[in-house]
Amino acid sequence: MASTPHPWLNPALTVGGLLPLALLAVQGPLGQLGPNAIEAALNQTGLLALVMLLASLACTPVRLVTRWTWPARVRRTLGLLAFTYACAHLFTYAVLDQGLAWRALFDDVVKRPFITVGFTAWVLLVPLAVTSTNRWVRRLGFPRWQRLHRLAYVAAVLGVVHFVWRVKQDVTEPLIYGAVLALLFAVRVGEAMRKRRARAAAAARNPA
Amino acid sequence: MGRYKRAMSDKPPVEPPGSEITSERLYLRRRDFLRNAGLFTGTAAAVAGGLYLLTRKQRRLMDAYVPDAGDVTGPVVKAKGAFDTDEPRTPYEDVTTYNNFYELGLDKNDPARLAHHLKPRPWTVTVDGEVHEPKTVDIDQLLSWFTMEERVYRMRCVEAWSMVIPWLGFPLAALLARVKPTSQARYVTFTTLMDPEQLPGQKRRVLDWPYLEGLRLDEAMHPLTFMAMGLYGKQLPGQNGAPLRLVVPWKYGFKGGKSIVRISLTRTMPLTTWNMAAPHEYGFYANVNPAVSHPRWSQATERRIGDFGRRPTLPFNGYGEQVAHLYAGMDLRENF
Numbered sequence: 001m002a003s004t005p006h007p008w009l010n011p012a013l014t015v016g017g018l019l020p021l022a023l024l025a026v027q028g029p030l031g032q033l034g035p036n037a038i039e040a041a042l043n044q045t046g047l048l049a050l051v052m053l054l055a056s057l058a059c060t061p062v063r064l065v066t067r068w069t070w071p072a073r074v075r076r077t078l079g080l081l082a083f084t085y086a087c088a089h090l091f092t093y094a095v096l097d098q099g100l101a102w103r104a105l106f107d108d109v110v111k112r113p114f115i116t117v118g119f120t121a122w123v124l125l126v127p128l129a130v131t132s133t134n135r136w137v138r139r140l141g142f143p144r145w146q147r148l149h150r151l152a153y154v155a156a157v158l159g160v161v162h163f164v165w166r167v168k169q170d171v172t173e174p175l176i177y178g179a180v181l182a183l184l185f186a187v188r189v190g191e192a193m194r195k196r197r198a199r200a201a202a203a204a205r206n207p208a
Numbered sequence: 209m210g211r212y213k214r215a216m217s218d219k220p221p222v223e224p225p226g227s228e229i230t231s232e233r234l235y236l237r238r239r240d241f242l243r244n245a246g247l248f249t250g251t252a253a254a255v256a257g258g259l260y261l262l263t264r265k266q267r268r269l270m271d272a273y274v275p276d277a278g279d280v281t282g283p284v285v286k287a288k289g290a291f292d293t294d295e296p297r298t299p300y301e302d303v304t305t306y307n308n309f310y311e312l313g314l315d316k317n318d319p320a321r322l323a324h325h326l327k328p329r330p331w332t333v334t335v336d337g338e339v340h341e342p343k344t345v346d347i348d349q350l351l352s353w354f355t356m357e358e359r360v361y362r363m364r365c366v367e368a369w370s371m372v373i374p375w376l377g378f379p380l381a382a383l384l385a386r387v388k389p390t391s392q393a394r395y396v397t398f399t400t401l402m403d404p405e406q407l408p409g410q411k412r413r414v415l416d417w418p419y420l421e422g423l424r425l426d427e428a429m430h431p432l433t434f435m436a437m438g439l440y441g442k443q444l445p446g447q448n449g450a451p452l453r454l455v456v457p458w459k460y461g462f463k464g465g466k467s468i469v470r471i472s473l474t475r476t477m478p479l480t481t482w483n484m485a486a487p488h489e490y491g492f493y494a495n496v497n498p499a500v501s502h503p504r505w506s507q508a509t510e511r512r513i514g515d516f517g518r519r520p521t522l523p524f525n526g527y528g529e530q531v532a533h534l535y536a537g538m539d540l541r542e543n544f
Contacts, residue, residue: 013251016259038511101518108505111501169314
């Protein structure tokens, strides 16, 4: 049996993907993140979580469009990187920024849609990270596992909304991420429609 | 070929024992290993580099942009005043590289990088409207009217961070006294320079330029209300609103209009830029108030730049004793 093609791909993504986090962890305590290090860390981890989530959602559309197979093999790595950055983002906010002031955190999550939306996105990623193993795919059965993991799109939409509400006035950058997400979703919808038409055509050819 | 044949014709070479022959699979894996190691390193570097580019704007080292401004000319009083705080001052590097001045870019470090576009001389300031003696004066003439005072004020940004800044300037009341407000004057409007060449952020309509801010006349006349022309004993750097800016220490920082060219007294409440842009988030008064949250975050606490933890925010930014009476009988939740 041939060994997995591109055995370097997932380890390289993991290492390269985690380097920005390692850099933050080193630069923060050294005071190299500017006058407001916690704000810088919040912005960085939040943006990286969204980038990784969009990258993981891009795997299937890229595979469909290019017919390459390797994107399917990096999807889990990218998804777990997204979850890692989402956790780092939440940790920076709840522990470093708010000092685990539970009352203030509770108020934020309950009363402020900006925080509610971001927190919900993180909550949605938890079951996806937990069920990311092969064993869980088998346990749930692939169709059910696949349905569950469509939550990644919901989390990404919430992430973009969180980003739009984060900026004070100029929403150009968050809208770029929103447009990328919409494009990825359009490819998936197009593929689903193509499949449905193909099934209908097949059914018409072979009436039961 | 020939050499091979000869070797075949001579006595056969000694074969190493089978156990010592590297299997073909392993031999090929050696090459694979090297190739994979190269691809691994290249991919990891490309991924990290791409992510670095996507998020780099937060990371620029700002040391290069700390301004080296000249000293303020003319007489300066540095005696500790009644309003000065004893709290540790925010370092000059932080005061001059962490700024909100959207006319010079949207990120905190943009103003320091783009401040060289702003030319604070020559500069004229107009004071007009409901006044008996309107004036249009050169900034240096205006400077000569006053003895510069140092005021060490807390500055609380609406974004829940704060600084302690030693400003250099004069009370706004002293300037208003020179133009003699009419009995009809109720409000004061401050207009920032409108010039996309000097303030390149104005090339994008992020806000409705020029930037307008306003105060009620009694707020403007309050002895705490200050026109700054310097900080830390030096001339005001562009990123801090050179050559003339408003400082109202009990209000959120955005009330302090920067690079002011016009001060107008009016009968009616003026339109102010942030209030027009997002009326439910930024009120006309914008008094620092821990009890009234911003829709997206709490105002109960703040991070003093340089501190790790947060501290409670004080009503009127700790100047309640001096200014609370200005708002007696007003609902501060309604008039936020």
